[in-house]
Amino acid sequence: MSLTWTDIQRKRLTELNATEMQKERFFSVEKDRDEAFKKQELSLVSAGKQRLNQLRTEKKRPSLSVLETNLVAALTDSGFVQVTTPIILAKSLLAKMTIDDEHALFSQVFWLDSKKCLRPMLAPNLYYILKDLLRLWEKPVRIFEIGSCFRKESQGNNHLNEFTMLNLVEWGLPEESRHERLAELAEVVMQAAGVPSYRLEQTSSVVYGDTIDVMYEDIELGSGAMGPHFLDGKWGMSGPWVGIGFGLERLVMVKEGGQNVRSTGKSLSYLDGVRLNI
Structure with a gap:
């Protein structure tokens, strides 16, 4: 036995x-x-x-905070401008991402009332800001945000209800250079995170359609997309762009050999990867 x-x-x-x-x-x-x-x-x-x-x-400082500092330094050195946007998101902005009552992601959203929710992603606010910045600044326009997002995720080792996202976007580059540029930006982030071993894999998502994911073994660390994209028209925008979103807790988990993403996130039970009831 x-x-x-x-x-x-x-x-x-x-x-x-x-x-x-x-x-x-x-x-x-x-x-x-x-x-x-x-x-x-x-x-x-x-x-x-x-x-x-x-x-x-x-x-x-915990590793999650150190990673955020390293990413800000790496991206601003690469010509990106950091922005900060509200955590509370209007339902109308989410709808522009095609996330309506019938969408697979809709049930994962934390709704505050019938018109407002906690943002499940950074992209709607970045679209909103970019529409003005493309009018005010010369191209290419490069921006990024790091902040909390919220989803009613399954409680596996790689999911959190509150997680920290990095989303970077470069708008107005030559269309023929998009794939190369996406790979370059993935390298900037992965080097700053201290995770040199990774691969790019073409797949699809429920929001962006075709995507290029940043993978470590079987763990998705980031997901990239490029435009012109079918979502752009909903914001009255057009032109070639690339963007990638990363989950910072997963980056920390992979870098430090952790087994549980809950230990690397914002928590009352863990501090810097260590369970406190020891």
């Missing part, structure tokens, strides 16, 4: 950021399993305490 961890033991190991290998051990008898669990838990707790001490004495 082969035994593995109990549900309670497995949950605790997951909380403590155990690796898949550590969570897939097998035993012949309960005594061996329970003794192994105590040793494994003690080792993970010790590692967590060391990391918290490092945060207190050396880092002073």
Whole structure:
């Protein structure tokens, strides 16, 4: 007879950021399993305490905050301008992204009332701002935003209800250079994030249609699109552009070898990847 961890033991190991290998051990008898669990838990707790001490004495800032600083520096050095927009989004702006009552994403939106919601993405506000900036500034216009977004996501290891997005857009570049430019901008972000190993993969999304995703193994770190795009006309805009959106918590998780994106996000239970009930 082969035994593995109990549900309670497995949950605790997951909380403590155990690796898949550590969570897939097998035993012949309960005594061996329970003794192994105590040793494994003690080792993970010790590692967590060391990391918290490092945060207190050396880092002073969690990795998510450090990543945001690094991304701002890298993108502004690359000619991008940072913008900040409201978290509360009008339903009418969401509808311009084709997200209406029949859309697959509609049920994931946190509605505040019949006309307002917490933004599930940064793109509507960036479209809104770009419409004026394209009139006021010479092309190319390069902007980006980093901020919280909210979705009623499934509670898997790679999803959060509140997550931090980076969305960058470059509008007004030569149409024939879009694919090359998208790859260049992905490289800027991945280098700033300290994740040099990745691949670009063509796929599709429920909002943008055809997309080019930034993948690490089987984890989607970012998703890129380019225009002219069918959404542009809804905003009264036209012309070639490229844009990419990244989830910062996933970038931190991959860079630091984490197993659970909830540990890298904004939390009352975790601090800089460490479960606090240790």
